[in-house]
Amino acid sequence: MSQATTAQSGQLSGEQVNRYRRHLILPEVGVEGQKKLLNSKVLCIGAGGLGCPISLYLAAAGVGTIGLADVDVVSPSNLQRQVLFGQSVVGEPKVEAAAKKLKDLNPDLKLIELKTVVNSSNVMDLIKDYDVIVDGTDNFPTRYCVNDACVLAKKPNVYGSIFRFEGMVTVFAPHLKNPDTGEKGPCYRCLYPEPPDPGSVPNCAEAGVLGAICGTIGSLQANEVLKLLLGIGRPVIGRLVTWSSLDMEFRTYKIRHDKNCPVCGERPTITKPIDYEQFCGMPILDPKSLEETKREAEQAKAPKTAAAPDPTLDAKGLPPGYAFKPDWEVTPREVKSMLDRGEKFEFIDCRLPNEYAITNIEGAKLIPLQQIGQRIGELKGKENEKVVVHCRSGARSMQFAQILKQQGFKDVKSMAGGILLWNKDVNPGGPQY
Numbered sequence: 001m002s003q004a005t006t007a008q009s010g011q012l013s014g015e016q017v018n019r020y021r022r023h024l025i026l027p028e029v030g031v032e033g034q035k036k037l038l039n040s041k042v043l044c045i046g047a048g049g050l051g052c053p054i055s056l057y058l059a060a061a062g063v064g065t066i067g068l069a070d071v072d073v074v075s076p077s078n079l080q081r082q083v084l085f086g087q088s089v090v091g092e093p094k095v096e097a098a099a100k101k102l103k104d105l106n107p108d109l110k111l112i113e114l115k116t117v118v119n120s121s122n123v124m125d126l127i128k129d130y131d132v133i134v135d136g137t138d139n140f141p142t143r144y145c146v147n148d149a150c151v152l153a154k155k156p157n158v159y160g161s162i163f164r165f166e167g168m169v170t171v172f173a174p175h176l177k178n179p180d181t182g183e184k185g186p187c188y189r190c191l192y193p194e195p196p197d198p199g200s201v202p203n204c205a206e207a208g209v210l211g212a213i214c215g216t217i218g219s220l221q222a223n224e225v226l227k228l229l230l231g232i233g234r235p236v237i238g239r240l241v242t243w244s245s246l247d248m249e250f251r252t253y254k255i256r257h258d259k260n261c262p263v264c265g266e267r268p269t270i271t272k273p274i275d276y277e278q279f280c281g282m283p284i285l286d287p288k289s290l291e292e293t294k295r296e297a298e299q300a301k302a303p304k305t306a307a308a309p310d311p312t313l314d315a316k317g318l319p320p321g322y323a324f325k326p327d328w329e330v331t332p333r334e335v336k337s338m339l340d341r342g343e344k345f346e347f348i349d350c351r352l353p354n355e356y357a358i359t360n361i362e363g364a365k366l367i368p369l370q371q372i373g374q375r376i377g378e379l380k381g382k383e384n385e386k387v388v389v390h391c392r393s394g395a396r397s398m399q400f401a402q403i404l405k406q407q408g409f410k411d412v413k414s415m416a417g418g419i420l421l422w423n424k425d426v427n428p429g430g431p432q433y
């Protein structure tokens with residue numbers, strides 16, 4: 001008989017009493033509360049920065065069944081904040097690596113490995129057997145998808161998000177009451193009726209995040225899950241708690257149920273999951289980023305040899321299928337030969353100084369895109385010269401080039417693929433960030 005079964009039949013085993021004694025001594029938890037936890041089922045969506053602390057604390061607390069959904073593999077750049085993983089599991093699927101760690105942490109745990117993308121076709125089925133859902137994802141289609149499914153299935157959705165030095169937490173649960181007002185709780189759509197314009201909100205890979213932010217926000221989410229399972233305290237329904245770590249300030253905002261909400265309002269128009277990629281105008285998973293994660297993990301595992309140019313690049317040194325615009329762009333390979341020939345041209349790096357410090361190309365002058373207004377004077381008199389601009393991956397340098405052309409510069413080109421492509425083709429093994 002497993003220990004969990006012992007709990008179901010009414011008694012905690014001697015080992016369980018010992019393991020959970022800090023819980024048992026709390027009158028608000030006690031043996032009954034611990035048995036509730038052992039019999040409860042929580043679905044954690046995402047095993048990333050938030051999913052790691054969430055699942056660690058829930059497993060340690062004795063939540064009997066945890067479903068963990070993630071399709072990614074562990075990459076070296078995860079280790080700065082994803083505290084479930086270490087060097088030895090780089091390249092392994094996250095849910096498999098997490099299962100080993102979490103079952104080692106608590107043998108009472110039944111961990112359900114869900115190596116799958118959560119989308120409209122499977123979400124209702126995935127969530128149906130769980131008591132509480134925790135959203136630890138970082139993309140908008142999945143957030144709307146999880147929200148709608150939780151509203152429809154009447155499951156509490158413990159929400160958290162992180163960005164740079166900040167984070168926020170709330171519980172979306174229109175089927176439950178705001179403990180302060182007695183009103184219905186809001187859902188994610190009550191708060192954010194429309195998704196942001198695609199590309200307008202950078203994700204953590206683009207904007208960065210301080211690792212410890214994940215620990216704080218994920219722990220707060222795990223704590224809300226435990227409160228809901230135990231039925232203790234005031235769940236953060238109808239309140240959005242934000243944390244600014246640089247100021248060390250927590251703030252609480254009242255958020256209200258919207259009676260016109262399309263999913264939880266009085267006359268809902270969404271009665272089953274919709275196409276969230278279409279709704280948000282962006283993919284749930286960027287296939288390029290998954291590819292890159294795999295390559296990053298493989299490179300970390302590969303024996304250290306002299307780096308060779310990326311074999312997936314085409315004859316011009318561009319990624320397969322790249323829509324090269326000859327009027328506007330120049331390849332890193334062409335820039336390299338211009339430099340080698342000693343050709344005279346103005347070479348501009350339009351990234352930020354912190355990015356320049358990570359990796360840069362000798363001879364390029366740093367003029368961040370944000371400063372072009374104040375610094376365009378530095379290029380005065382070069383309107384008829386050749387100008388090449390580069391950035392990280394080619395988007396900002398294209399903007400920079402367009403601005404220069406509008407200002408009368410005759411021959412301006414953006415370096416295709418930016419320094420990331422340079423570091424794959426011309427300077428193989430150079431930093432990717």
Ligand SMILES: [Zn+2]
Binds near residue numbers: 188189
């Ligand atoms: Zn709503």
